[in-house]
Amino acid sequence: MTRQQPTALVADDEEAPRQQLIKALQQAWPELHIVAESHNGVDAWDAWLEHEPDLCFLDIRMPGLSGVDVARRIGGRTPVVFVTAFGDHALAAFDAGAVDYLLKPVQAERLAQAVSRVQARLAPSSAPTPAPGSAPAEAAPGLQALLEKLAGQARRAPPLKVLQASVGREVRLIRTDEVIYFESDSRYTRIVFAGGDALIRTPLKELLAQLDEQIFWQVHRSVIVNHEHVAAAVRVDEGHMHLTLRGRSETLPVSRHFQSLFKGQ
Amino acid sequence: VALAGQLMAAQIQPHFLFNSLASLQHWVQTQDPRAAPMLEALTGFLRATLPLFNRPALTLGEELQAVRSYLQVMQARLGDRLRLTVQVPDSLHALVLPPGLMLTLVENAVEHGVLQSLVGADLLVVGHAKADGFVLQVLDSGPGLAADHRDGVGLVNSRARLAQAWGSEATLQLSNRSEGGCAATLTLPLRAMQTLNR
Numbered sequence: 001m002t003r004q005q006p007t008a009l010v011a012d013d014e015e016a017p018r019q020q021l022i023k024a025l026q027q028a029w030p031e032l033h034i035v036a037e038s039h040n041g042v043d044a045w046d047a048w049l050e051h052e053p054d055l056c057f058l059d060i061r062m063p064g065l066s067g068v069d070v071a072r073r074i075g076g077r078t079p080v081v082f083v084t085a086f087g088d089h090a091l092a093a094f095d096a097g098a099v100d101y102l103l104k105p106v107q108a109e110r111l112a113q114a115v116s117r118v119q120a121r122l123a124p125s126s127a128p129t130p131a132p133g134s135a136p137a138e139a140a141p142g143l144q145a146l147l148e149k150l151a152g153q154a155r156r157a158p159p160l161k162v163l164q165a166s167v168g169r170e171v172r173l174i175r176t177d178e179v180i181y182f183e184s185d186s187r188y189t190r191i192v193f194a195g196g197d198a199l200i201r202t203p204l205k206e207l208l209a210q211l212d213e214q215i216f217w218q219v220h221r222s223v224i225v226n227h228e229h230v231a232a233a234v235r236v237d238e239g240h241m242h243l244t245l246r247g248r249s250e251t252l253p254v255s256r257h258f259q260s261l262f263k264g265q
Numbered sequence: 266v267a268l269a270g271q272l273m274a275a276q277i278q279p280h281f282l283f284n285s286l287a288s289l290q291h292w293v294q295t296q297d298p299r300a301a302p303m304l305e306a307l308t309g310f311l312r313a314t315l316p317l318f319n320r321p322a323l324t325l326g327e328e329l330q331a332v333r334s335y336l337q338v339m340q341a342r343l344g345d346r347l348r349l350t351v352q353v354p355d356s357l358h359a360l361v362l363p364p365g366l367m368l369t370l371v372e373n374a375v376e377h378g379v380l381q382s383l384v385g386a387d388l389l390v391v392g393h394a395k396a397d398g399f400v401l402q403v404l405d406s407g408p409g410l411a412a413d414h415r416d417g418v419g420l421v422n423s424r425a426r427l428a429q430a431w432g433s434e435a436t437l438q439l440s441n442r443s444e445g446g447c448a449a450t451l452t453l454p455l456r457a458m459q460t461l462n463r
Contacts, residue, residue: 013380014342017284020291040383061280063381085283104287158412206383 006122009036009051011044011067012059012083017104021057021083024106028115041065045073046205049221049257053078055118057102060084064209077257079121081114159212165191165198172198177215180229180245181252182207184222219243220255233262276365276419277314278372281338288342299341306337317364322430325392325401326358328367332390335368339375346385347375353392353401360399360457363426369419370403370449378407378447386446398434399453406446410439431457 008025012018018037025032036047042064048056056078058067065073071080082101100114163174178193184204191198208218217227231244233254241254241262254262285307292300313331317323333351340347371390379386389404416424420439427435434454442448 014284014288015344016288016291016342020287020294023291023294042383061380063383085287086279104283105290106287 005031005033006055007033007035007051007053009038009044009047009053009056010034011036011038011041011047011057011062011070013040013062014059015039017059017083017085017106020104021102021106021111024108024111025057025115027108028111029119041067041070042205042209044070045208046221048074048078049255054122055079055081057081057083064206069209079118081118160207160210163191163200165200167198174198176211177226179216179226180248181223181225182216183252217258217261219258219261220253223252225252233259276422277311278376280376281335281372285338285342303338303341306334306341309334310338314365314368317368320364322361323364324358325353325360325362325367328362328364329353329358331365331368332371335371336375336388339379343379343385346382347379348385348387350387351390353390354394357392357394357399357401359459360401360453361430361459362453362457363423363430366423366427366451367401367403369423370451373417373419374403374405374407374447374449378405382407398455399457401451401453403449404442404446406442406444409441409445409447414439427451 006029010018010022010025012021018039022034022037025034035051035053036044038044038047041062044056044058044062044067045065047053048070056070056074058070058080060067060082061084062070067082067084071082074080079100083104083106084101085104100117102110102114160176163176163179165172165174174191174193178195180192180194182204183190183192185199187201187203188199189202189204189207191200204222204224208216208224211224215226215228216224218224225243225245229245229248231246233241233243234251235241239256241256241259242251243254243262244251285303289300289303289307291297292303310331313327313334317328317331329351336347336349336351340349367390371388374388379388387404387406389402391404392399392401394400416439420437424437427437431454435457436450436452438448438450440448440450
């Protein structure tokens, strides 16, 4: 598959630095098409799933999910350039890894270097990119481990324990451990639990950042499942997979980015 | 050399400085009218902050100047993500504090409260007198303290300076608010209201 125009996602929670980078990118790489501008980590991850850009520029400190959290989820499937205001301890790691980093305010000369690195990486002659649906393999194992470690250091509120959903005239309290799965329903999120289902206003992408990721697995841009309720992952045909659930008749789709969660042992 | 020492002592957060410069650079390049006030606020912040840490103590009024210029910079950068209320009666401006204490509490509330919230947050700086002393509070409506919260460098230093100045008569407590977010509550003894010996 060839694209006429390379695409990029740019994420920074502050508007002016984001616009500064975009402006500098337009100078450094006029052909590059910015398909998504994200204001926080949850939007960035959602936009990555929606647009599958060729590369990402991620600010490290963002609310919801940090740039490191987003990079960890991308798992090397797209080259990531980190953008940060100050070195922190992370820089040493990026020096060693396959990803590049830029310091804010972004300097034209340094950006040009990053751009040529990314262009070399995206060129057809470089290392083959993983086939769709295959396990993320591009990031060096050391880098991936480091991203895991850094992600654990970010301060965030503890995982949600209870959800409040309006059902008719009552507000029902649903414990997260009762939830079977969450599903995006236009501007709402549908919660399916043992006793029924309910709608909440929090978008799925925001909910994702508040759930215990050991228990709740995102399997599709619009589906998060409690893995304890999954009975089987069924490969329907090339590229298509769905989940069957314990004691339930409906199936849940698994998009190709998440199929590597279910690879057998 | 003196300035370098002051910069070290002031512990100006590099993230704050470079993120502010990134916004400033963009606004200068695009001739945005926000550039001039931003530069003014940033200069005001540096001027107010640098001498702060060279002194053993200063008044709340002086400290609030540094706090205000910091918040002006953040307000310019964050727009309506930062919903700010400062309500400290003038009668408290003569309180004597270890330098940088209020600034540290406000910086923490912005960094961990406002900046970590997807929808932005309220930030309140309030103070009042009570029978046996004074209370100063920095409140935010962000995600609150994590279960495994530990004090960062800024807070550890603040507590040490506070203990040095007032012993056990002063307290600094961090807690989660019932309505969500974090509260930093500083209590000072009556004798904190005194004339500064210069």
